[in-house]
Amino acid sequence: MSTASDGRFAPSPSGRLHLGNLRTALLAWLFARSAGGSFLLRVEDLDRARSKPEHERTQREDLRAIGIDWDAEAPRQSERTARYREALAQLEADGRVYPCWCTRAEIRAAAEAPHGPLPEGAYPGTCRHLSAAERAQREHSGRPPALRLDARAAEIEFDDRLHGRVAGMVDDFVLWRGDDTPAYQLAVVVDDADQGVTEVVRGDDLLDSTPRQIELARLLALPSPGYAHVPLVLGPDGSRLAKRHGAVTLADHDPAAALSWMASSVGLAERGQAVTASGLIARFDPAGLVTSDGLDGLSL
Numbered sequence: 001m002s003t004a005s006d007g008r009f010a011p012s013p014s015g016r017l018h019l020g021n022l023r024t025a026l027l028a029w030l031f032a033r034s035a036g037g038s039f040l041l042r043v044e045d046l047d048r049a050r051s052k053p054e055h056e057r058t059q060r061e062d063l064r065a066i067g068i069d070w071d072a073e074a075p076r077q078s079e080r081t082a083r084y085r086e087a088l089a090q091l092e093a094d095g096r097v098y099p100c101w102c103t104r105a106e107i108r109a110a111a112e113a114p115h116g117p118l119p120e121g122a123y124p125g126t127c128r129h130l131s132a133a134e135r136a137q138r139e140h141s142g143r144p145p146a147l148r149l150d151a152r153a154a155e156i157e158f159d160d161r162l163h164g165r166v167a168g169m170v171d172d173f174v175l176w177r178g179d180d181t182p183a184y185q186l187a188v189v190v191d192d193a194d195q196g197v198t199e200v201v202r203g204d205d206l207l208d209s210t211p212r213q214i215e216l217a218r219l220l221a222l223p224s225p226g227y228a229h230v231p232l233v234l235g236p237d238g239s240r241l242a243k244r245h246g247a248v249t250l251a252d253h254d255p256a257a258a259l260s261w262m263a264s265s266v267g268l269a270e271r272g273q274a275v276t277a278s279g280l281i282a283r284f285d286p287a288g289l290v291t292s293d294g295l296d297g298l299s300l
Contacts, residue, residue, distance in 0.1 A: 003252055005037040006199065007032030007037060007039050007198075009040075009041055011025075012044045013053070013056035014044075014055060016055065017059050018241050018242070023060060023262045024203050029277070030277075034282075034284040034285075035199075038196075039070050040072055041063075042078040043056055046184065047080055062249075062255075063219055065255040066258065067131045073230075074128075077182075083190060098172075099135075099138075100172075100174070101146075102123075123148070123191075124171070124172075127148070128148070131164065144180070146176060146178045149170075150172060153166070154169070154170040154211075156170060158210065161226065162286075166210070167211075170211050190220070193223055200227050200228070202228075203231075210229075230291060231288075233265075260272060266290060268280050
């Protein structure tokens with residue numbers, strides 16, 4: 001087994017990557033390459049309505065334009081449903097899955113009510129506590145249920161490369177959606193293990209979901225990767241970068257200038273300095289990573 005950190009980037013092909021996505025991809029690539037590891041791509045296209053082949057194509061073109069490469073053909077989640085069903089069946093056999101008929105409004109209302117030690121906004125297990133009569137009533141409603149993990153309020157602690165020691169409690173999150181689609185949490189855990197990913201570098205908006213994924217990997221007897229959650233790039237209004245902020249994709253900028261901005265924003269180059277992705281590998285040190293959360297120095 002390799003001791004190098006094998007990383008990945010797993011975009012959803014629902015639109016063009018913005019510069020924040022690309023900076024996260026660059027950092028994930030640098031974490032892996034500087035450690036002598038492999039770098040893998042994955043297509044997270046579970047959202048069939050929004051996922052388009054043309055978006056997948058432009059995303060790959062943009063990654064290549066800033067010098068990012070990968071080591072194997074990228075699997076598509078839409079082609080791995082049988083594998084996810086296998087993992088779900090394993091959890092069902094262990095008695096860790098139950099159906100949930102709650103609507104979004106009911107979930108919001110339940111999340112706002114006090115429910116003991118679970119974190120704010122967590123699902124409190126409403127359908128796990130149904131009586132036989134209540135369950136039968138819901139089964140006869142005709143609304144297909146989602147399937148949730150019976151997490152039993154598991155408490156998880158892990159070390160993040162950038163955030164240090166992090167602790168969290170796991171709620172009963174969705175494993176399989178009511179529209180018969182595997183949920184993100186199940187798919188990402190299975191995919192990371194199957195691809196041999198040993199370190200996940202991603203935006204820190206996903207930090208809170210990490211305890212769920214670590215616990216799910218444990219229940220499935222799958223290896224759990226290490227984690228490094230990097231700061232997001234923010235728009236001028238302080239919210240996470242999005243299309244509404246204007247010229248935020250590589251289509252709006254020279255790739256060399258965009259790469260220069262990315263490097264300077266993480267402390268790997270001076271502002272405006274010409275760089276290449278491969279040239280950044282030797283100077284990259286995760287322990288010394290400094291990130292700017294805005295678009296300072298890049299003309300919009």
